[in-house]
Amino acid sequence: MADDDLLPVVSFGNLMSEGIALSRRGQHDKALGCFNDALKLRAGDKHCLITRSKCFLRLGDTENSLKDAEASLQIDNTFYEGLYQKAETLYAMGDFEFALVFYHRGRRLRPDLHKFQLGIHKAEEAIINCIGSKECHFLAPMSLDNAQNKPKDQKDQKQTKKQSPKTEQQLLGRLYADKAYMEKLLKDEDLMQSSTRQGVKVMDLVLDGISYLNQRRDFWQQQKPIYARVYERKVLRQVRAQDKKQKPSDIARSIAKEMEDIELMLARGSAEQSCRKAERLLKKIQAWSENEVPNKHELIGNLYSCIGNAQLAMGQMEAALHSHKMDLECAREHTLTDAISRALDNIGHVYARIGKFQQAINTWEEKIPLAQSSLEKAWLFHEIGRCYLELDKAEVAQDYGEQSLQSADEEGDVEWQLHATVLVAQAQVKLKDYQSAILNFEKALEKARLVPSEAAQNGIIAVRGWIISEHITPG
Secondary structure (H helix, E strand, O other): OOHHHHOOOOOHHHHHHHHHHHHHOOOHHHHHHHHHHHHHHOOOOHHHHHHHHHHHHHOOOHHHHHHHHHHHHHHOOOOHHHHHHHHHHHHHOOOHHHHHHHHHHHHHHOOOOHHHHHHHHHHHHHHHHHHOOOOOOOOOOOOOOOOOOOOOOHHHHHHHHHOOHHHHHHHHOOHHHHHHHHHHHHOOHHHHHOEOOOOOEHHHHHHHHHHHHHHHHHHHHHOOOOOOOOOOOOOOOOOOOOOOOOHHHHHHHHHHHHHHHHHHHHHOOOHHHHHHHHHHHHHHHHHOOOOOOOOHHHHHHHHHHHHHHHHHHOOOHHHHHHHHHHHHHHHHHOOOHHHHHHHHHHHHHHHHHOOOHHHHHHHHHHHHHHOOOHHHHHHHHHHHHHHHHHOOOHHHHHHHHHHHHHHHHHHOOHHHHHHHHHHHHHHHHHOOOHHHHHHHHHHHHHHHHHOOOHHHHHHHHHHHHHHHHHHOOOO
16 A cells, blocks of 8 residues: 555645634644645635735734735635735735725725724824824833833934923823933943843843833834724715615715715825815715715714814814714714714723823723624723723722733734733732732733734833842842
């Protein structure tokens, strides 16, 4: 009997199932081998290409991830999973504007899928920040600022000194004093030459933490949190067909085009132009009858939301708050649940940006019953927890961090498991529960390796080392 006859027969389906299982366990290299073998059996299978593309992306190989996503679209240019994966890969590459294009294409094909709307807003915000919003983004999920004293590294101190103290304080908030303290530590040669019990130099820990902080600062300057504060704006392009009149459908097409223009203007940094266009369209829609625009009230609320987002981008905080409250008023008057959720989200975000953390908490807690998925709950609980941490209510912050982690576990989202675990650890540092904080930072480190994020790993290692060296008594 030939040796080949003794080999088990491996099917395409078995290889796919095994690859997916390995990928879920974080064994992406092994999973990749399964997908490669599966494609040898069924070349050009679009579903396998997308699954392999996701695996490449997890491994940080964006070039091959993009190739597989594009290959799936060459087979079927209406394959919505291919559009989504291409958008996700472009986003990971920092090509936010092209990512936005493909998120929009996907939403046009599948307006029912929440992930395309989420993608649109995270890409829009990334573009705005990349263009140069100078406002400090308050809720960066991977921020370790409340867990350690974090300076800028020596290389970046020259750049930092060029900024005004006021700008520096806006960027660092309460960490401004911590930064000055850590800069003094860097000048302490004896301390910098000392080592922890594990033999790691304190200077290496400090510089690793500094490097991490700078990387996160630059990253979050470009893009806001991965959840992107889901606005859930419904453009509502499907207006009821009118048998006798063509005009309503013409109006619907015109509105859909103008709404898309408004969003793209904001995404490209033209907030003032976007705001003016939205205000003009709002006046036109208010003048039309419900026969002409059956979804009139939803569109009015949506436009108030667009105006508020543009005003926020321009730094007009009070105006933005007023616009989002108008959106909420309209949504409540007409019992539009999704719009109520969107407006509460935006109002809470504005409050957080202006430092009114208790108002942000009250607003977001009202939104909790409206959250539609575990992922949405994960970031919502995280945001609320961060606000409580800002108010020095670490025990409540820890509780919300644990709720965020539970929701992230339900969703199976490793990245949000990471963010939530870090929040819990930050709260435990505030509570001086250093042993528990170290354990949670170690769990976070495991998650950071799965994401994967070398910068996050370095930052967590630095924080853990700092806690050990400063607060754990050698036994």
